[in-house]
Amino acid sequence: MNRSLERFALLAGVMILLGSVQFGACLGGGAVALPAALLLSAGITLLWMHFDLPSGRPWLPPLVCAGVVLLSVLLAEFTFRSDFAEWFSFLLAGAGSGLTMFVLLRTRVRCALCNRRMGVQALSFQCPRCHLKVCEETCWSFEHRRCTLCLEQRVPVLPTGEKWWTKAAGPRITYGRCQMCLGSAEQVDLRICPHCRRPQCRECWDFNNGECQRCGKALPDLPESLTMTVTQAAKTHGV
Ligand SMILES: [Zn+2]
Ligand SMILES: [Zn+2]
Numbered sequence: 001m002n003r004s005l006e007r008f009a010l011l012a013g014v015m016i017l018l019g020s021v022q023f024g025a026c027l028g029g030g031a032v033a034l035p036a037a038l039l040l041s042a043g044i045t046l047l048w049m050h051f052d053l054p055s056g057r058p059w060l061p062p063l064v065c066a067g068v069v070l071l072s073v074l075l076a077e078f079t080f081r082s083d084f085a086e087w088f089s090f091l092l093a094g095a096g097s098g099l100t101m102f103v104l105l106r107t108r109v110r111c112a113l114c115n116r117r118m119g120v121q122a123l124s125f126q127c128p129r130c131h132l133k134v135c136e137e138t139c140w141s142f143e144h145r146r147c148t149l150c151l152e153q154r155v156p157v158l159p160t161g162e163k164w165w166t167k168a169a170g171p172r173i174t175y176g177r178c179q180m181c182l183g184s185a186e187q188v189d190l191r192i193c194p195h196c197r198r199p200q201c202r203e204c205w206d207f208n209n210g211e212c213q214r215c216g217k218a219l220p221d222l223p224e225s226l227t228m229t230v231t232q233a234a235k236t237h238g239v
């Protein structure tokens with residue numbers, strides 16, 4: 001709530017700036033006011049999008065810019081008889097802002113899952129399993145460190161080859177139960193944690209991003225994508 005109020009105040013300040021500079025430009029007649037409207041609105045729109053001010057509706061910045069410029073021209077007309085050509089400033093303001101919005105929106109990265117345009121300052125995550133870049137709001141699971149689709153579909157990340165498993169956690173053991181899913185040695189492929197010696201099945205090692213449920217330590221030689229996301233997530237959380 002406070003944050004949206006802060007954004008609104010910032011937006012209001014930016015618009016007052018636009019209005020007063022445009023008012024000043026009107027003193028110079030149409031030759032100054034028209035290009036000023038175009039350039040100012042383009043600049044203001046860039047600023048608007050940079051701070052990610054309320055912009056869920058792409059038509060909003062051009063409309064607001066055009067409105068503010070029209071108001072300035074109106075004020076200029078009342079204060080001193082201004083050039084008739086200045087009345088068209090609002091069209092150029094709308095065009096400048098609209099064009100900037102168009103270019104900005106075209107270059108914004110979309111979330112690979114929900115297809116929304118990600119904000120300039122928004123975090124995005126590369127899923128270690130499917131390698132898609134997804135938004136943090138709805139498509140990334142912080143808890144499981146993967147995208148929601150991979151979580152839903154149980155997409156694996158660890159290698160499947162026996163050679164890798166023997167090297168990382170030793171051969172399959174024939175006794176005990178998985179500490180996570182409680183599957184018995186006959187039902188699941190149990191591997192011992194190299195650090196705390198507790199058994200955990202291959203599927204649970206995979207689901208847990210290669211980490212032991214008990215001691216939290218990771219298996220050696222995890223796929224690079226996995227370790228990269230771990231550091232990225234740790235960085236953003238300050239862990
Ligand atoms: Zn998304
Ligand atoms: Zn994924």
Ligand SMILES: [Zn+2]
Pocket residue numbers: 178179180181182183188200201202203204205
């Ligand atoms: Zn298990």
Ligand SMILES: [Zn+2]
Pocket residue numbers: 193194195196197198212213214215216217
């Ligand atoms: Zn362990």
